Amino acid sequence: MPHASINAERLLARIHELGAIGRDDRGQLTRLAASDSEKLGRDLLVHWLKAVGLDVAVDRIGNIFGIWQSEENAEQLPLMLGSHVDTVINAGIYDGCYGVLAGLEVIETLKEQGVTPARPIVVAAFTNEEGVRYAPEMLGSLVHVGGLDIEAALATVGTDGTTLGSELTRIGYAGTVEPCALTPHAYVELHIEQGPVLEREATTIGAVENLQGISWQRVTIEGVANHAGTTPMAMRSDAGLAAARVGLFLRDHIARSNAPSVATIGTMRFEPDAINVIPSRAVFTVDLRDPDEERLQALENALDAQLRVIMAEEGVTVTVERLARFEPVTFDRAIVEMIEVSASARGFKSRRMTSGAGHDAQMIARIAPAAMIFVPSRDGISHNPREHTDPADLVAGANVLLDVVSRIAGG
Numbered sequence: 522m523p524h525a526s527i528n529a530e531r532l533l534a535r536i537h538e539l540g541a542i543g544r545d546d547r548g549q550l551t552r553l554a555a556s557d558s559e560k561l562g563r564d565l566l567v568h569w570l571k572a573v574g575l576d577v578a579v580d581r582i583g584n585i586f587g588i589w590q591s592e593e594n595a596e597q598l599p600l601m602l603g604s605h606v607d608t609v610i611n612a613g614i615y616d617g618c619y620g621v622l623a624g625l626e627v628i629e630t631l632k633e634q635g636v637t638p639a640r641p642i643v644v645a646a647f648t649n650e651e652g653v654r655y656a657p658e659m660l661g662s663l664v665h666v667g668g669l670d671i672e673a674a675l676a677t678v679g680t681d682g683t684t685l686g687s688e689l690t691r692i693g694y695a696g697t698v699e700p701c702a703l704t705p706h707a708y709v710e711l712h713i714e715q716g717p718v719l720e721r722e723a724t725t726i727g728a729v730e731n732l733q734g735i736s737w738q739r740v741t742i743e744g745v746a747n748h749a750g751t752t753p754m755a756m757r758s759d760a761g762l763a764a765a766r767v768g769l770f771l772r773d774h775i776a777r778s779n780a781p782s783v784a785t786i787g788t789m790r791f792e793p794d795a796i797n798v799i800p801s802r803a804v805f806t807v808d809l810r811d812p813d814e815e816r817l818q819a820l821e822n823a824l825d826a827q828l829r830v831i832m833a834e835e836g837v838t839v840t841v842e843r844l845a846r847f848e849p850v851t852f853d854r855a856i857v858e859m860i861e862v863s864a865s866a867r868g869f870k871s872r873r874m875t876s877g878a879g880h881d882a883q884m885i886a887r888i889a890p891a892a893m894i895f896v897p898s899r900d901g902i903s904h905n906p907r908e909h910t911d912p913a914d915l916v917a918g919a920n921v922l923l924d925v926v927s928r929i930a931g932g
């Protein structure tokens with residue numbers, strides 16, 4: 522019996538159409554949460570949701586829900602699909618958008634097949650998954666599961682000094698639906714792997730069984746501005762040099778620990794930021810991750826201890842602000858097995874794996890059984906315009922999602 526299939530051309534066309542929105546004059550794709558460019562992406566998604574005949578609801582934190590429900594199934598908890606349409610800076614076109622558009626495509630395919638599912642099916646686009654403009658990341662889905670108070674979330678101040686609430690109002694996506702209004706029966710998120718594993722193993726489908734813990738901190742180091750030419754090295758309180766030591770420490774500490782932990786200093790700025798002035802201040806972020814909670818805590822403690830050493834040795838002061846802290850998450854085994862059954866039935870090689878990236882699924886897993894489907898990323902690249910997944914793999918992932926949805930939502 523041939524397997525049902527999504528409409529590949531339609532899905533791929535929508536991915537590329539949405540991927541064209543939010544490009545700057547250098548052609549770089551950047552749709553930061555609640556920005557003008559993200560509004561354009563949101564507007565296009567809402568247009569598609571309505572064109573497919575879904576009810577569209579927007580909650581107070583700007584989460585968008587496309588809802589397909591009938592009189593017969595309205596009493597049932599919905600199956601939720603989703604991801605996000607905000608991006609990092611100079612992004613690829615698949616991260617997040619693929620999962621939202623594949624969810625829409627699965628619904629449209631089922632509608633075309635005349636299926637009436639046993640439960641409503643919802644496709645969600647969560648606000649500020651990337652966390653580049655407002656911390657923490659996965660903010661919209663965190664509010665959705667009650668992990669962050671809505672008023673505090675709306676008052677979040679971004680890297681540009683704006684508040685998330687005022688920006689959502691400005692772009693017309695400060696919805697009226699109270700958060701947590703939709704408790705799903707289950708949640709399935711389709712996403713590109715954003716890493717090298719599936720491609721390296723020539724495997725089409727990742728059945729994601731867990732997701733690593735994440736720690737985000739902002740570190741401020743205060744030194745003393747002084748003349749770059751006249752100040753002997755032993756007399757400096759150099760905030761810039763102290764900051765540089767942190768990155769080297771984390772890399773060497775992880776190398777010695779032989780653990781799969783990762784550390785990233787993704788943002789850094791100096792003051793007064795002048796070529797011939799010893800920096801008086803360094804402000805930077807530290808992203809630490811590990812699949813094991815104890816190891817992640819040990820890495821945070823090691824960083825904390827090293828900051829004290831640097832403070833004493835460099836004659837600087839250090840303050841740390843915690844931006845986000847999420848423990849590792851284990852996904853729902855039954856859904857993971859459904860993913861594997863579908864992949865096998867369709868002749869796709871699959872493997873169980875851990876997600877290195879954060880995803881909305883890790884938040885929804887707090888209130889419902891959840892799991893993720895991965896497809897390969899070429900060269901393991903993501904958060905980079907070179908992000909790419911072969912069309913055949915994009916379609917394969919969407920068809921596995923179709924099977925899992927049919928299994929869970931029936932009809």
Ligand code: HGY
Binds near residue numbers: 877
């Ligand atoms: O940071 C992450 O892992 C995700 O891309 N927001």
Ligand code: MN
Binds near residue numbers: 650712879880
């Ligand atoms: Mn993503």
Ligand code: MN
Binds near residue numbers: 609616651878
């Ligand atoms: Mn991302």
Ligand code: MN
Binds near residue numbers: 604605617879880882
């Ligand atoms: Mn995600």
